[in-house]
Amino acid sequence: MYQIAATPRPRWPDLPTEVHRHIERLLGAPVVAAGSVTTGFSNGYAGALTLTDGRRAFAKVIAESSNPVGAGMYRDEARITAQLPDVAPTARLLDSFDLGVAGDRWIGLLLSHIDGRPPIAANADDLDLVVELTVRLAELDPCPVAGLHPITAADGTFDRWSGIDRGLPGLQSYRPWLTNQLDRLVETAAGWRQAMAGTALLHGDLRLDNVLIADDAAYAVDWPSAAVGAPWIDTVLALPALAMLPGAPAAESFAARHPLVAAVDPADVDAVLVAAVGFFVSSSLQPPIPGLPTIRAFQRAQADAALDWLQQRWG
Numbered sequence: 502m503y504q505i506a507a508t509p510r511p512r513w514p515d516l517p518t519e520v521h522r523h524i525e526r527l528l529g530a531p532v533v534a535a536g537s538v539t540t541g542f543s544n545g546y547a548g549a550l551t552l553t554d555g556r557r558a559f560a561k562v563i564a565e566s567s568n569p570v571g572a573g574m575y576r577d578e579a580r581i582t583a584q585l586p587d588v589a590p591t592a593r594l595l596d597s598f599d600l601g602v603a604g605d606r607w608i609g610l611l612l613s614h615i616d617g618r619p620p621i622a623a624n625a626d627d628l629d630l631v632v633e634l635t636v637r638l639a640e641l642d643p644c645p646v647a648g649l650h651p652i653t654a655a656d657g658t659f660d661r662w663s664g665i666d667r668g669l670p671g672l673q674s675y676r677p678w679l680t681n682q683l684d685r686l687v688e689t690a691a692g693w694r695q696a697m698a699g700t701a702l703l704h705g706d707l708r709l710d711n712v713l714i715a716d717d718a719a720y721a722v723d724w725p726s727a728a729v730g731a732p733w734i735d736t737v738l739a740l741p742a743l744a745m746l747p748g749a750p751a752a753e754s755f756a757a758r759h760p761l762v763a764a765v766d767p768a769d770v771d772a773v774l775v776a777a778v779g780f781f782v783s784s785s786l787q788p789p790i791p792g793l794p795t796i797r798a799f800q801r802a803q804a805d806a807a808l809d810w811l812q813q814r815w816g
Contacts, residue, residue, distance in 0.1 A: 510545065533553050545568070560609060562609040563607070570793070571793070582594040620712050639732035641701060690772060693776035703735050707738070711723045733762050736756070737774060744806045774807060
């Protein structure tokens with residue numbers, strides 16, 4: 502099974518003193534302890550802060566020069582999280598900043614602290630809580646966040662098959678089944694826009710490493726990829742990453758018992774799954790992204806897991 506590789510992250514002492522002071526001003530008290538998250542793909546700081554008055558907050562901070570793409574995602578996340586309603590199962594945005602320090606921009610989010618842990622893929626109770634989370638998120642329909650694009654308008658994300666069909670360098674490194682089924686894959690993917698259309702809020706990247714379990718409930722965190730679409734899309738797009746983890750159920754068995762996915766026309770599930778395969782395959786064969794050195798290997802692993810699921814569905 503694939504283990505998610507982490508991008509090296511700075512720790513709290515690595516951040517400039519000016520950033521420390523700005524965060525303390527926004528939170529209204531000095532920081533007396535700071536944790537450091539070591540997992541994930543971002544090369545920004547992430548960690549729980551404890552203040553002198555006993556309050557806790559979660560901070561995410563990135564230097565724009567170290568990762569311009571990531572900085573843009575932090576800005577998007579701040580804008581989106583600020584609009585999430587109180588009923589949304591997620592952390593609340595306390596404040597955000599875009600601070601100039603020594604010729605660089607430091608972008609940060611300060612969030613309410615969720616004292617939780619990531620779900621365990623082999624734990625059936627945890628996965629039940631994740632299912633409940635997706636059902637709760639599906640209730641945010643129509644989408645309460647302004648300014649989000651429809652997932653059907655995601656430029657170049659899910660319409661990769663025309664480029665793959667014309668020949669993609671490195672495609673032969675994938676299993677022969679993929680190239681043998683190329684015509685069917687292209688034909689099936691053509692229905693992705695119709696399948697994904699909807700009015701619900703989508704997280705857009707609901708892997709288990711973007712979920713926390715706390716107090717017998719699951720919470721979705723990290724919202725820069727939010728979009729609008731059909732409420733079952735988050736689950737289908739998350740299943741390849743779930744299936745890669747030790748002890749996880751097979752994607753098809755999980756989908757078959759999921760209350761949102763099980764009610765969908767199988768042809769629509771196929772269209773979305775094939776569109777996701779196209780994204781994972783073509784992305785995995787692109788050059789590395791500066792500041793995100795592990796993402797291509799992860800996309801490759803997701804592509805393989807999605808292909809396993811698709812082969813099971815197609816026989």
